[in-house]
Amino acid sequence: MQRTLRLAHPRLVLSNCRPHCPSSLVAARRNHQSAPQSTQTQASASASSSTFNDNRDSQRTTHFGFQTVPEEAKESLVRNVFDSVASSYDLMNDAMSLGVHRLWKDEFVSRLKPGSRGPLRCIDVAGGTGDIALRILDFAREKYADRETSVDVVDINGEMLKEGYKRFKKTMYHNTPQIAFKEANAQAMPESEFPSNTYDVYTIAFGIRNCTSVPDVLREAYRVLKPGGTFACLEFSHVNNPLFRTVYDQYSFSVIPLLGTILAGDRASYQYLVESIRKFPPQPDFAKMIQDAGFSTGALHEGKGGAWIDLWDGIASIHTGVKL
Numbered sequence: 001m002q003r004t005l006r007l008a009h010p011r012l013v014l015s016n017c018r019p020h021c022p023s024s025l026v027a028a029r030r031n032h033q034s035a036p037q038s039t040q041t042q043a044s045a046s047a048s049s050s051t052f053n054d055n056r057d058s059q060r061t062t063h064f065g066f067q068t069v070p071e072e073a074k075e076s077l078v079r080n081v082f083d084s085v086a087s088s089y090d091l092m093n094d095a096m097s098l099g100v101h102r103l104w105k106d107e108f109v110s111r112l113k114p115g116s117r118g119p120l121r122c123i124d125v126a127g128g129t130g131d132i133a134l135r136i137l138d139f140a141r142e143k144y145a146d147r148e149t150s151v152d153v154v155d156i157n158g159e160m161l162k163e164g165y166k167r168f169k170k171t172m173y174h175n176t177p178q179i180a181f182k183e184a185n186a187q188a189m190p191e192s193e194f195p196s197n198t199y200d201v202y203t204i205a206f207g208i209r210n211c212t213s214v215p216d217v218l219r220e221a222y223r224v225l226k227p228g229g230t231f232a233c234l235e236f237s238h239v240n241n242p243l244f245r246t247v248y249d250q251y252s253f254s255v256i257p258l259l260g261t262i263l264a265g266d267r268a269s270y271q272y273l274v275e276s277i278r279k280f281p282p283q284p285d286f287a288k289m290i291q292d293a294g295f296s297t298g299a300l301h302e303g304k305g306g307a308w309i310d311l312w313d314g315i316a317s318i319h320t321g322v323k324l
């Protein structure tokens with residue numbers, strides 16, 4: 001069933017395609033709360049995994065952090081995480097990364113050079129509180145005096161979008177055609193609202209690893225982009241240097257859940273965030289998935305002429321592709 005809500009602002013359109021199933025949601029939440037605390041040993045073991053969906057026996061399963069869950073449960077579990085963290089999300093991002101996520105997002109957007117070749121129609125999927133959208137609009141305006149580039153922020157979670165909407169209310173973009181917030185699943189965006197061959201740029205930052213099926217997200221990205229349009233993904237990735245990886249694992253598994261407890265009163269959600277990073281495919285495997293979705297990318301290596309660039313030795317990486 002598709003639900004479409006129009007909130008106070010005409011550009012905030014919430015269309016929700018998930019079936020309503022209160023009992024499975026309750027079960028999923030219970031499952032999430034009772035998730036076992038993971039250890040670093042698990043982190044190392046999981047980091048070598050290059051698959052993202054396990055299909056065993058007749059029941060299709062996937063990862064929710066280090067847990068294996070039925071595919072149909074993951075969406076609710078992820079939704080619970082972001083419902084829980086929405087109000088503290090921006091503060092926690094700064095605290096967990098010591099502000100470094102801002103530098104990565106700046107780098108991500110500046111590489112796209114929005115506005116340099118005229119106004120763009122952009123879609124920022126899993127856009128949450130609008131961090132990338134705001135940077136795209138600011139970059140286009142400040143560097144190229146472009147006030148026509150627009151961004152549709154799409155997210156499965158209404159609570160995250162509400163935080164983004166509140167934030168944009170304080171900006172000059174509020175109440176303009178430059179910004180819209182839409183609730184939808186990245187894996188199946190309704191064709192009526194997101195027609196094929198529509199956007200010049202598709203961005204997704206720290207979102208794709210939370211989705212149940214990465215290939216489905218990539219297929220949708222390909223569909224909504226215009227031919228010649230750019231796909232760009234910023235995501236946590238795999239650290240190359242073993243020594244640095246050890247230090248990073250120590251920090252992630254001890255400090256981040258602790259910060260979650262202190263600042264957001266929610267250890268489990270931040271434990272999930274750390275675990276989900278380890279379960280995401282390594283850079284070359286993800287680049288291959290982007291190619292398999294039909295995108296033209298650089299060669300399957302990092303750096304100049306390659307399909308991705310690493311940030312901070314691979315803590316995060318930027319993958320790009322062009323729709324042919």
Ligand SMILES: C[S@@+](CC[C@H](N)C(=O)[O-])C[C@H]1O[C@@H](n2cnc3c(N)ncnc32)[C@H](O)[C@@H]1O
Nearest residue numbers: 082126127128155156157160185186205207210
């Ligand atoms: C870590 S946040 C990233 C938010 C923002 N892009 C940023 O960089 O700050 C991940 C976002 O992905 C969204 N998300 C998870 N699964 C999704 C799905 N299947 N479709 C759309 N959004 C999804 C969550 O609701 C959440 O807002």
